[in-house]
Amino acid sequence: MFFKAAFLFSLVVSSIAAPAASDTRLSKRAVLSVQNYSQFQVSSGVGGKALAEVQAKFPIDEKNLAAVAASDLAIIKAARVTAEAAETQTGGFNDAIAAAGGQKTTAGKALQVGKIKNKVLKLKLFILGLQIDQAQGGNDNSAKITAESKKLNNNIALDKAAAGQKSTPVNFQGTSKP
Numbered sequence: 340m341f342f343k344a345a346f347l348f349s350l351v352v353s354s355i356a357a358p359a360a361s362d363t364r365l366s367k368r369a370v371l372s373v374q375n376y377s378q379f380q381v382s383s384g385v386g387g388k389a390l391a392e393v394q395a396k397f398p399i400d401e402k403n404l405a406a407v408a409a410s411d412l413a414i415i416k417a418a419r420v421t422a423e424a425a426e427t428q429t430g431g432f433n434d435a436i437a438a439a440g441g442q443k444t445t446a447g448k449a450l451q452v453g454k455i456k457n458k459v460l461k462l463k464l465f466i467l468g469l470q471i472d473q474a475q476g477g478n479d480n481s482a483k484i485t486a487e488s489k490k491l492n493n494n495i496a497l498d499k500a501a502a503g504q505k506s507t508p509v510n511f512q513g514t515s516k517p
């Protein structure tokens with residue numbers, strides 16, 4: 340309520356102060372650009388900080404989801420689809436782990452750490468998309484957000500349990516182009 344009143348007040352003030360600038364005030368600034376999976380994936384390096392790595396690659400203002408640009412939302416959704424494909428499709432983590440002889444081999448274990456980091460990427464992006472849609476479209480996505488957040492938290496815990504362990508990415512072809 341207060342926020343709404345303050346917002347309206349700021350509109351009034353800006354239209355008095357600078358009528359021509361009011362469009363700029365309202366426009367949503369895009370912070371993301373279309374990237375290849377190899378650029379926005381987080382499975383390189385070591386386990387333990389997957390969530391922070393996702394947030395660094397997708398630096399939207401999570402405290403103001405209503406202000407996320409439509410182009411950023413579209414990139415987030417497209418990146419989520421590609422991250423999921425990088426797990427389950429041909430050439431993704433599941434294939435790579437099988438080819439490495441399963442999760443118990445040295446190579447398979449590092450790929451499994453990478454797969455969990457990729458799940459953190461996929462789920463965080465999915466939840467952000469639901470939250471932004473809710474903030475901007477007025478849909479009630481709360482049940483879905485709660486369910487997906489539970490999955491995300493499980494994978495964040497697995498990632499933390501693998502802190503410092505080698506993480507191998509997959510050379511998956513895909514982009515965040517909507």
Ligand SMILES: *[C@@H]1O[C@H](CO)[C@@H](O)[C@H](O)[C@H]1NC(C)=O
Pocket residue numbers: 373374375
């Ligand atoms: C993505 O990869 C393709 C093929 O390697 C390349 O041509 C393209 O420039 C890359 N896109 C970006 C955004 O870097």
